[in-house]
Amino acid sequence: MKNLKQFNTFNLDVNCQEIVFLNSDEDYINFQKTSSPKILIGGGSDILFTCDYHGIVGITQNKGIEIAEDDSVYKVKAEAGTKWHELVENLVNRGIGGAENLALIPGTCGAAPIQNIGAYGLEFDNLCDYVNVVDKNGNKIKLKASDCNFGYRTSNFKTLWIDNYIITSIGLKLSKKWVPLLDYSPLNNLKKIPNLTPKLIFDEIIKLRMNKLPDPKYLGNAGSFFKNPVVSYEQFCKLRTQYNDMPYYEQPHNQFKIPAGWMIDRCNLKGVTIGGAQVYEHQALVIVNKGNAIPSDIIKLAKHITKTVEQKFNIRIEPEIRIYGSNGEVTLEQL
Ligand code: FAD
Ligand code: NAP
Numbered sequence: 001m002k003n004l005k006q007f008n009t010f011n012l013d014v015n016c017q018e019i020v021f022l023n024s025d026e027d028y029i030n031f032q033k034t035s036s037p038k039i040l041i042g043g044g045s046d047i048l049f050t051c052d053y054h055g056i057v058g059i060t061q062n063k064g065i066e067i068a069e070d071d072s073v074y075k076v077k078a079e080a081g082t083k084w085h086e087l088v089e090n091l092v093n094r095g096i097g098g099a100e101n102l103a104l105i106p107g108t109c110g111a112a113p114i115q116n117i118g119a120y121g122l123e124f125d126n127l128c129d130y131v132n133v134v135d136k137n138g139n140k141i142k143l144k145a146s147d148c149n150f151g152y153r154t155s156n157f158k159t160l161w162i163d164n165y166i167i168t169s170i171g172l173k174l175s176k177k178w179v180p181l182l183d184y185s186p187l188n189n190l191k192k193i194p195n196l197t198p199k200l201i202f203d204e205i206i207k208l209r210m211n212k213l214p215d216p217k218y219l220g221n222a223g224s225f226f227k228n229p230v231v232s233y234e235q236f237c238k239l240r241t242q243y244n245d246m247p248y249y250e251q252p253h254n255q256f257k258i259p260a261g262w263m264i265d266r267c268n269l270k271g272v273t274i275g276g277a278q279v280y281e282h283q284a285l286v287i288v289n290k291g292n293a294i295p296s297d298i299i300k301l302a303k304h305i306t307k308t309v310e311q312k313f314n315i316r317i318e319p320e321i322r323i324y325g326s327n328g329e330v331t332l333e334q335l
Contacts, residue, residue: 042108080110
């Protein structure tokens, strides 16, 4: 048995049968062709292992960044095992703008397309040109961004193509006409700054995130445990009548995003603890491992949150993270 504690940011003490490190396309092809049960992970910052996994865990390790340009765009290629934040930092340090709102998101470039990572009004989708993958038969395929059906914390990689492809590298396209994205209220004050640069936004986002989010090095967590629900206009009106201070964000097609963190907080769940798992005091959307949590503590707490929110708001919030049992992916309901 091999221990996975250092490979999942919840810092859970779980095992698998074997760990393999994948450094090249050839490694990925061989991994895809193995008949044993297997899971591929990057930084382990968006997953919950609920018990020991009866199979092989592959870990992406191929690193590298290449940058080319033409008159209007920078074309960036990053290998799957490159840390996402290192890519953003590398671009910002070269004065290339466009990715800075996604600073300090943990994990790898290979995982970025899976849930279409997003923060502060920017999503991976807005930057993606292509995604290189290896399919189950070991064939290399270049997928266009438009093939991937990117949506709010989702893509075909999480739905239609689930577990079909390993992402080996990603391609981004960044316009040379940089436009700062400052619509999220914590960034509004930057609008006043003359000669704003990507680096200034990058630094501000790092500051905001360091103040608000737990660092997995010290407090195990996987970021937002749940997605923000997006509800219909009718449901939104009912809720808003009941809770007139409820924050909301209008979405396309007459839908409304309600911050799940606000709902959890409104249920007085901040700080609620089960065993070693706790609803984070500074951001209710995050569940933290206080140091001695076992997977069942996190599962019980997540179920308690889901049930309490549903009873109060009549909305079932869904996990954002991917959850694994002994034989592969499972849902919270199945546990
Ligand atoms: P992992 O957790 O290793 O894997 C996640 C899933 O992707 C797994 O199902 C895995 O099988 C699959 N996968 C991983 N790599 C590959 C690959 N190369 N090919 C195919 N499948 C693959 N997310 C956001 O969107 N926005 C945020 O602002 C954000 N903030 C966070 C803050 C904190 C403190 C933490 C802990 C997490 C945060 N996250 C955020 C969640 C997480 O960082 C991202 O989802 C990230 O992209 C996960 O990368 P990873 O390499 O750790 O993926
Ligand atoms: P926040 O500012 O407290 O806002 C709470 C929620 O409201 C966010 O989830 C965000 O949705 C939404 N929101 C705020 N301003 C918005 C606007 N102008 N337009 C549309 N939606 C808006 O959030 P936070 O916890 O500090 O996080 C800041 C950013 O980092 C968010 O974008 C969040 O997604 C991201 N983040 C993600 C994770 C993760 O694991 N997925 C973890 C930490 C932070 P969105 O989430 O849709 O942006």
